Every structure is written in C-alpha cells, then in structure tokens.
Amino acid sequence: MKKEKIDIVIREAIPDDAKEVLRFLEGVATETGFLSYGAEGLAISEEDEKYFIENILNSENNLLLVAILGEQIIGTASVKAEAKPKMKHIGEIGISISKDFWGFGLGTMLMEELIIWAEESKVIRRLELTVQDRNQRAIHLYEKMGFEQEGLLKRGVYDDGEYLDVQLMSKMIDA
Template structure:
C-alpha cells in the first residue's frame, strides 16, 4: 500500500492548493459545482482563505513524497445561530482514489470536531453522480439530510441532484 501523510495546511501551501483544485476540477468536472475556468483565486486570496481557517477551522492536506494528493477543509459558520455547525469540502486526485485518503482525512476531521465543544454538526454537499463520495460519507456515518433536485446542470446538458449530508458529533 502506498504510504501517505496527513498534515495541517500552512499559508505557504497556497499555490499548491490552487494547483490541486484546478487538477481535480479538470479530472472530475461532473463532481464539482465550480468549473476549472471559474476557479480564479490568486495566491494572495488563497493565503487569506488558509489564514481564515486557522482561527477556528481546519484544513488538512494529504501528501506522498511532499506532493499534494488530497485535501479537506472545514469552517464553522460565523453566524451566532449557526456557529454549532459548518460545511466541509474534500478532494482527492483520481489517481490516488481508493487508498483510504478520504477516509483518513474525514476521520481526522471527526476526531478534531469531537474535541471542539462548540461543534455539533458537520455538513457537506455532494452531487448525486458521485457514487464513490456518497459511499465514503455513508461509511463514516453521514446521513442524507435533503436533496436539491436537478440543482446542477452539467456541461453535457444533464442534471444532477445536490445531496446534503450531515453528521452530528
């Protein structure tokens, strides 16, 4: 099995994070709400995004030989009435799928969230055509909370539902 490590993101990872997201948006365009050409963050903007997560959120990176192969981010809501919950995002490069990277990233998030007394709920959105992602989330205890029917129109003209999933911690 290929060995990978998980670590916290640093501000200096900004350029690599941008390149990673462009890569995954390109290789699996039907799984993401953002098209690669719409992802136009500058390195400075990405650095600010990372800094904003350091205060009360979490960004974890998966690497093999210092090459970024996956990432997960979570940020609690800044609104007082929703501060007990937040939304996560996760991505793994296709050539590294099936190695347990997504499982490790989410498991570390769940462990971190359980230690945070202010957090009660983790939420994510996943397109209904992302069967591998849905399987992972259900395996780790996430449940379907709702669906936005035909919420995304893909480049080929077909629609997918946006499934909202959550887990209480």
Template sequence: MNEDVDVTIREALPKDAKQIVEVSQTIGSQTEYLVMDEYGTNLPLNLLENQLDTIYNSDHQLLLVALVEEEIVGSASVRSSEEKRVAHIGEVGISLLKDYWGIGLGSILLEELIEWAQQSQQIRRLKLTVQKQNTRAIHLYEKYGFQTEAVMKRGATGDDGRFLEVLLMSKMID
C-alpha cells in the same frame, strides 16, 4: 495507483497556496463531482495565502492537505460560520486527485475531520453536499454516519449541461 503510498496529512499553511491552486485546477478538470471546474479556486494567490493564514489560526475552521513526497494530492476541510446561530454547523469538503481515489485516503481525511469536530467546543453538526451520481463518496459518508436529509433537484449541472441531483447529508457530533 499503489495502495502502499506514504501519505502525510497536515494543516494547510499559507506557503501551500500555489500548490493548492494547481491541484484544485487539476481536480476540477478530472471530475464533474465538485463545484469547481478546471479553473479551480478563483482567488488570487495573495488572497488565498491570507485566507489560509486565517484558517490556520481559526478555532472554527480546518483545512487539511494530503501530501505524497511533499506534493499536495488532496485536501479536506470543515468550515463553520462566525454567526452565532449557525456557528455549530461545520460544512465538510473533500477533494482528491483521481490517481488517489479508492486507496482509503478519503476515509483517512474524513476521520481526521470528524475527530477535529468532536474535539472542538463548537461543532455539533457536520453537513455536506454530494452529487447523487457520486456513489463512492456517498458510500464513504454513510460509512461514517452521515445521513441523507434532502435531495436537491437541479442541484448542479454536469459538464454537458444536464441537471444533476445533489444530496444534502449530515452527521450529528454529540
């Protein structure tokens, strides 16, 4: 993949639902690093459209899509609970098509998420989980100040059924 790719980052819209499903299925089949598999997101299209509308109009959730020539190639999100006692915690997720790994797109998306969280009046802690074998992602998160809080033994299973360790990482926003 050429590193001089022209990428647009914007908030996801309900009209993106079909592409998001297709991309999530492709990403799920390309790597075992994510919770989703080749079936991708399991929401029916109309429910995903409603969910995207809710996220777009929310002040405590964000879903970004990365587009190359109007095609979604990845996404990044922060989601927090509406429950008062944990509403300050935003859960981070990033996924990219394999062709777009290693060109800095993960950094751009993570920077956008962190900036959004810093500007929010709610998010004060970002957290994520990442498989211990995903060293590139761990390096990215550490570069942006995330620290490992715990190692979860048997936190996931690989495509071949083996148990994998998963790191719980976090970053404080203030």
C-alpha cells in the same frame, strides 16, 4: 500483483502551501465532474489563498487538511463554518483527492481526521455536505462515516448540459 507502500502525510495547511493548494484544486476539478466548480478554476490569487489559510489556522471552527506525497498535494479536506453565534456550530465539509489515488482509503483517513477534529473543537455540533446523487463512491464513504441523507435537492447542480440531483447529508457531533 505487487503492492507498493507509499508514505502520505496528512496535516493542516499552512500559508506557504497556498500555491500548491491552488494548483491541486484547479487540477482536480478537470479530472472529475463531481465538484461544484470546473475547468474555470477558483479565480483566487495566491495572496488571497495565503490570507484564507492564515484565517483558517486562527479559527476555532474552520479547518483545511492537506494530504501530501513527497512535495505534492494529492488531497484536501475542509470544514467551513461561519463566525455568527447562531450558525458557528455548523461545519460544511469539502473533500477532493487526485484521481490516481482514489480507492486506497485516503478519503476514509481524511474524513476520520475531520470528524475527530470536529469532536475536539467543542464548537462544531453538525457536519453537513452536499454530494451529487450520481457520486456513489462519495455517498458510500459518507454513509460509512455515519452521515445520513436529509434531503434531495432536485437540479441542485448543472454540469455538462445536464441538471443533476444533489443529496444534502449531515452527521451530528456530540462528543
């Protein structure tokens, strides 16, 4: 089989990416039942998304990475954290990749970037995430990156007529 090499750029999102970020996130939710929102989308305006991205860029403990092929976003990875002094060390991870690009190592690359950023932040000391128990690809990726299961949230999500269990996973950041 002939292998094709493609050039993907991974960088922090900027406010001008807002429209493309929303297009991507709304599209990806219809491709998979693994996200916490579905075809209803995020109900966020482009103006609001611009404002969110601006705030993320100015924050010490929030991050939004985009993976870009040509002009198109094909993946995003984020860390969300609160500003409260008692909670600001906890970063919640979110990651999504267009289905056409699953299985090529992009998820691994995005997770590596998130972890390096978290170590360099000197603020984040705990990364956490929730993942559907049936999402074995994502769980394999998280375990490979050093995440451990902390608990199982029974009926943690409802999708397509079913209540599904959700794993809570975490990784401590000690760099």
